[in-house]
Amino acid sequence: MKIGLIxxxxxxxxxxxxxxxxADVTVYDLRQSQKKEYQHIPFVQLPQVGDAELIILAVPxxxxxxxxxxxxxxxxxxxxxMDVCAVKEYPLQVMEKHLPKNxxxxxxxxxxxxxxxxxxxxxxxxxxxxxxxxAASLDDLKKFWSDLGIKIVExxxxxQDRLMAWSLALTHFLGRSLHNLPLxxxxxxxxxxxxxxxxxxxxxxxxxxxxxxxxxFNRYTREMRQMLLANMLALKEKLDHSNDPEAKDV
Numbered sequence: 627m628k629i630g631l632i633x634x635x636x637x638x639x640x641x642x643x644x645x646x647x648x649a650d651v652t653v654y655d656l657r658q659s660q661k662k663e664y665q666h667i668p669f670v671q672l673p674q675v676g677d678a679e680l681i682i683l684a685v686p687x688x689x690x691x692x693x694x695x696x697x698x699x700x701x702x703x704x705x706x707x708m709d710v711c712a713v714k715e716y717p718l719q720v721m722e723k724h725l726p727k728n729x730x731x732x733x734x735x736x737x738x739x740x741x742x743x744x745x746x747x748x749x750x751x752x753x754x755x756x757x758x759x760x761a762a763s764l765d766d767l768k769k770f771w772s773d774l775g776i777k778i779v780e781x782x783x784x785x786q787d788r789l790m791a792w793s794l795a796l797t798h799f800l801g802r803s804l805h806n807l808p809l810x811x812x813x814x815x816x817x818x819x820x821x822x823x824x825x826x827x828x829x830x831x832x833x834x835x836x837x838x839x840x841x842x843f844n845r846y847t848r849e850m851r852q853m854l855l856a857n858m859l860a861l862k863e864k865l866d867h868s869n870d871p872e873a874k875d876v
Contacts, residue, residue, distance in 0.1 A: 627770065630678030632693060634658040634667065636740045636832075637710065638684035642667070644747055644774060652678065676700025680767070683709040683717075687839040690717040694724040703728040706763060710734050712794055712836075714783035716843040718757045730759040732767065735786060736776075741828045748775030755783050791846035798837050799851065801829030 627649045631642055634655035645651055652670045653659075659669035675681065676697045685693050690709060701707070707729055709717045714733045721731045733755030743750065752771055756764050768778050781789070804826045812823040829837075841847045 627680060628652075628678045630654065630675030630681040631684060632672075632675055632681065632697070633684035633689075634664070634669075635684065637736075640740050640743060641682065641684055641710070641736075644743075648774065649770075672696060673700045676705075677702060679705055681705060681707045683707065683711075685709075686835050687711045687713050687717055687843045688835070691720050691724065694721050698725065701726070701729050704730070706730040706732055706759060706767070708732040708734055708767075710736055711843075712790055712840045713843040714753075714755050714786040715845070718755065718783055722758065727758075730763060731757040732759050732764070733757055733783060733786075735790070739832075741831065746775060750776055752776045752778055753786055754778055754780050755786055756780065757783070787844045788846050790840070791844055791850045795840050795844060795847045796850055796854065797825070798829050798832075798840065799854070801826045802837060805830050 629645060629649045629651045631638060631645075631651055631653045632655070634642065634653050635658070638653070638655065642651055642653060652668050652675055654670060654672050654675040658664055659667070677700060681697065681701070683690060683693055690711065694707070697707070703726075707721060707725055708731075709721065711717045711733075712735055714735060718731065718733045725731060735753040735755075736750070737752065738747065738750040754764075754768065772778060804822070809823060809826075810819070812820045841851075
């Protein structure tokens with residue numbers, strides 16, 4: 627399979643590392659192509675990437691509109707454009723708006739990243755959201771990712787975004803919330819606290835852009851934040867009340 631990869635950030639480079647072993651992959655990223663450490667990467671211009679059978683958009687959610695429009699002149703009928711954003715409703719609607727009807731669209735959300743993958747994709751999950759794609763083409767792509775060891779889960783864009791609001795976005799919200807607190811040195815502490823520190827450090831290695839986008843473009847995260855903060859406040863008030871020597875049991 628000939629694959630065009632647009633975006634060579636932390637996740638794009640991870641993806642290239644694994645799919646280039648089994649496919650012919652070309653990469654487009656003007657900024658990253660200027661770096662000396664990436665001289666061995668097959669960077670090309672946008673027309674060459676757009677000519678691939680599968681074009682993977684490894685770009686932030688906010689960049690999907692611009693990228694979708696920019697590749698239109700170079701796409702060939704029957705090619706597949708697949709995003710890897712943590713949000714699904716928004717980018718899929720954007721691609722449907724900008725990409726011609728003879729271009730197939732597939733949403734995906736790999737549930738792994740540079741901090742969770744070591745040497746293999748074996749056993750990691752990927753959510754696929756079929757949007758505008760024939761069954762045969764979808765089956766071919768499912769087999770491609772499955773052959774790399776990835777476990778495929780299909781769900782609608784709405785299901786995906788609801789799930790991620792209460793898993794991914796919640797986790798990152800908590801990790802960011804803890805970032806600037808005077809947390810104790812985890813050397814002498816419980817294993818649970820060490821795990822918490824490790825999670826906080828890992829989450830804060832990701833860009834603010836990624837964090838902001840997973841909340842900004844997922845319409846279900848606002849409700850999650852409101853419920854979380856309301857529950858925290860109720861818990862705080864309960865503890866404050868129990869610690870008040872003047873408070874009476876109710």
